[in-house]
Amino acid sequence: MCTGRWRSSCGRPCCCSCRTRSRSAWRSRAATGPGDIHRPCRHGVTLRYLLRTSRRQLGGGAPVLPSLRRPRTIGFALSAIALALVFPVASAPAHASGQPRTGFEESGGARWTTQPEEAEFLGKVAERSDRMGVEEIGSTRQDRPLRLVTIGERRANVMLLTCSQHGDEPAGREACLAAVRDLALAKDQRTRRFLEHTQVLVIPTANPDGRAADTRENADGVDVNRDHVALATNEGRAMAGVIRDHKPDVVYDLHEFGAEPPYYVKDVLSLWPRNLNATDAVHDEAKTLSETYIRPAVERAGFSSGVYGIWTDPVTGEPVKQVAGDGQERILRNTAGVKHAAGLLLETRQTPLTDAEKEDPAAFNRHRVSAQRAALSGAFAYVREHRQALEAATAASRERGLADRGPVYVGGADNEPPTEAQTIADPPCGYALNTAQVTEVGDELALHGVQISREATGSALVPLRQEQRSLIPLLLDERATYHIAKGRPVESC
Numbered sequence: 286m287c288t289g290r291w292r293s294s295c296g297r298p299c300c301c302s303c304r305t306r307s308r309s310a311w312r313s314r315a316a317t318g319p320g321d322i323h324r325p326c327r328h329g330v331t332l333r334y335l336l337r338t339s340r341r342q343l344g345g346g347a348p349v350l351p352s353l354r355r356p357r358t359i360g361f362a363l364s365a366i367a368l369a370l371v372f373p374v375a376s377a378p379a380h381a382s383g384q385p386r387t388g389f390e391e392s393g394g395a396r397w398t399t400q401p402e403e404a405e406f407l408g409k410v411a412e413r414s415d416r417m418g419v420e421e422i423g424s425t426r427q428d429r430p431l432r433l434v435t436i437g438e439r440r441a442n443v444m445l446l447t448c449s450q451h452g453d454e455p456a457g458r459e460a461c462l463a464a465v466r467d468l469a470l471a472k473d474q475r476t477r478r479f480l481e482h483t484q485v486l487v488i489p490t491a492n493p494d495g496r497a498a499d500t501r502e503n504a505d506g507v508d509v510n511r512d513h514v515a516l517a518t519n520e521g522r523a524m525a526g527v528i529r530d531h532k533p534d535v536v537y538d539l540h541e542f543g544a545e546p547p548y549y550v551k552d553v554l555s556l557w558p559r560n561l562n563a564t565d566a567v568h569d570e571a572k573t574l575s576e577t578y579i580r581p582a583v584e585r586a587g588f589s590s591g592v593y594g595i596w597t598d599p600v601t602g603e604p605v606k607q608v609a610g611d612g613q614e615r616i617l618r619n620t621a622g623v624k625h626a627a628g629l630l631l632e633t634r635q636t637p638l639t640d641a642e643k644e645d646p647a648a649f650n651r652h653r654v655s656a657q658r659a660a661l662s663g664a665f666a667y668v669r670e671h672r673q674a675l676e677a678a679t680a681a682s683r684e685r686g687l688a689d690r691g692p693v694y695v696g697g698a699d700n701e702p703p704t705e706a707q708t709i710a711d712p713p714c715g716y717a718l719n720t721a722q723v724t725e726v727g728d729e730l731a732l733h734g735v736q737i738s739r740e741a742t743g744s745a746l747v748p749l750r751q752e753q754r755s756l757i758p759l760l761l762d763e764r765a766t767y768h769i770a771k772g773r774p775v776e777s778c
């Protein structure tokens with residue numbers, strides 16, 4: 286039944302959300318979740334907040350499949366078949382089962398899904414799903430919405446997908462939209478069991494203005510994936526808020542790269558956090574995710590794989606040189622590691638190289654999206670099989686900050702030993718901020734989940750003994766490359 290509370294909250298006689306969710310469940314969610322739970326109405330075209338959790342038992346029915354059109358070439362066809370075998374959500378093309386389809390799918394890969402199409406698609410999927418919510422977590426400079434899709438409820442693990450932070454790298458976004466549908470509407474036992482333990486969060490378009498303009502940067506010309514420390518962009522701030530509020534165990538960041546033949550030509554590249562402030566356990570889980578799950582999954586699906594940022598010899602396969610993928614903390618893969626999550630960067634090649642790829646752009650687009658989806662299937666398999674180790678690693682990482690022991694690194698990487706100057710061997714017990722500094726960076730510290738102790742004068746102490754201990758010197762120590770304020774080290778708190 287729709288209660289008066291929910292009726293008044295949406296201003297309509299009744300809304301489906303309150304029809305399908307118990308009030309205690311709403312209260313529970315409202316008490317723990319950050320979403321604007323008091324707007325559970327989905328009337329109208331614009332999605333404000335939507336979360337339906339029917340207790341209706343799902344029956345059998347047609348499993349859901351990546352809805353790719355029949356590939357034209359043998360290579361693409363094999364990839365699609367292999368993808369069906371590895372994707373955790375089973376098969377049956379969306380167009381055959383009447384499932385909502387993206388603009389990309391409708392066009393056979395000839396064009397990318399527009400943002401109005403995205404809104405309509407998410408609305409249609411949510412309409413049919415008993416486990417999906419959509420909320421706005423911000424808006425861009427050009428007033429486009431930043432959306433967060435929530436699939437399932439938090440029980441154990443949380444997996445966050447950030448899709449196409451770089452607006453001119455669209456394949457990941459298409460994979461995210463398809464994954465939202467396939468997870469939200471799946472009826473097969475395997476996917477339902479997966480979602481019983483794992484809540485999947487998706488930011489389907491992490492840089493809406495950049496996507497609209499087909500640019501890497503946002504409308505202000507800022508690279509959002511270099512903004513995860515400064516939080517100068519609406520996009521970066523929205524993602525930081527999601528990480529703070531949902532504490533994901535995995536942050537999976539979808540990108541694309543340009544090839545550099547003959548050294549940098551793989552279909553899929555991935556990388557874990559190289560920043561040395563990610564704990565060993567979190568780092569190792571992320572590396573396992575990359576090397577033991579994602580790369581084998583994409584190779585089984587018929588794609589080639591490698592490590593992001595490393596050129597390899599075309600004959601021997603040996604590393605030649607590193608061109609990207611360092612440890613800087615302002616990149617989401619690394620920020621996520623410092624913030625206790627298994628961060629993962631996933632990149633698909635967007636440069637056509639073979640004659641077949643050059644001759645049929647739509648087929649090559651499908652190839653890129655299929656590669657993204659194959660990688661994602663490996664990530665889902667990892668979470669399914671590693672959930673306990675993953676949760677232990679992320680929990681231990683959070684707790685380590687409370688012990689307030691050990692060095693903090695302002696440089697170096699897991700493949701580049703830090704210099705003495707890059708090692709704060711014995712960090713202070715806190716950083717003092719004056720009133721002006723608190724005014725200037727207080728919001729950013731809050732978005733990072735950093736606790737501060739305010740004085741009556743307006744100044745503040747930022748103690749290191751807290752979950753975000755390793756992050757704090759990166760924000761407030763003048764030795765850190767991307768510090769947002771020069772805090773005064775305090776030796777006795």
Ligand SMILES: [Zn+2]
Pocket residue numbers: 451454540541
């Ligand atoms: Zn990128």
